[in-house]
Amino acid sequence: xxxxxxxxxxxxxxxxxxxxxxxxxxxxxxxxxxxxxxxxxxxxxxxxxxxxxxxxxxxxxxxxxxxxxxxxxxxxxxxxxxxxxxxxxxxxxxxxxxxxxxxxxxxxxxxxxxxxxxxxxxxxxxxxxx
Numbered sequence: 518x519x520x521x522x523x524x525x526x527x528x529x530x531x532x533x534x535x536x537x538x539x540x541x542x543x544x545x546x547x548x549x550x551x552x553x554x555x556x557x558x559x560x561x562x563x564x565x566x567x568x569x570x571x572x573x574x575x576x577x578x579x580x581x582x583x584x585x586x587x588x589x590x591x592x593x594x595x596x597x598x599x600x601x602x603x604x605x606x607x608x609x610x611x612x613x614x615x616x617x618x619x620x621x622x623x624x625x626x627x628x629x630x631x632x633x634x635x636x637x638x639x640x641x642x643x644x645x646x647x
Contacts, residue, residue: 523551526584530601536641537602537634541610546579553586560589560596563604565616578614595635602638603631 526549534544564581571578582604584590589600606626607616619626 518552518554518556520550520552520583523549523584526551526582526601529598530582530605533598533601533605533638537638538641539605541612542605542608543612546577546612547608548579548581550581550583551586551589552583555585555587557585558588559585560592560600561585561604563607563616566614568614571614578612580608580614598638599628599631599635602634603628606631606634 527547530547530549531544533539534542561582561584564583566576566579568578582601584600589597592600603626607618609615609617617626624630
């Protein structure tokens with residue numbers, strides 16, 4: 518599997534964070550990567566740096582959003598944004614290095630909840646004149 522920085526995805530993530538006003542997300546500590554040759558069926562994955570590694574390495578929390586080229590790249594712009602929103606929803610409000618599971622405290626990260634957030638994103642983007 519080959520992995521490289523994905524500056525195009527990084528720009529999309531930064532735009533989504535800005536438009537949605539996700540103030541709890543430090544976009545300078547999110548790194549976007551593109552993998553080629555991964556065997557997973559996913560469009561993207563989010564990787565965290567758990568607290569024990571943060572302490573051992575003397576660093577703060579970081580997250581890596583990995584897009585799987587074979588599955589992500591053929592998607593249209595709307596679907597790509599939905600995939601990235603889905604991954605961003607896994608980052609907790611504490612930005613602690615932990616990950617929010619798909620079902621947590623009665624809240625669900627699913628394609629229907631992603632669709633609702635995506636509609637807010639598009640409405641705000643249109644309102645900003647973009």
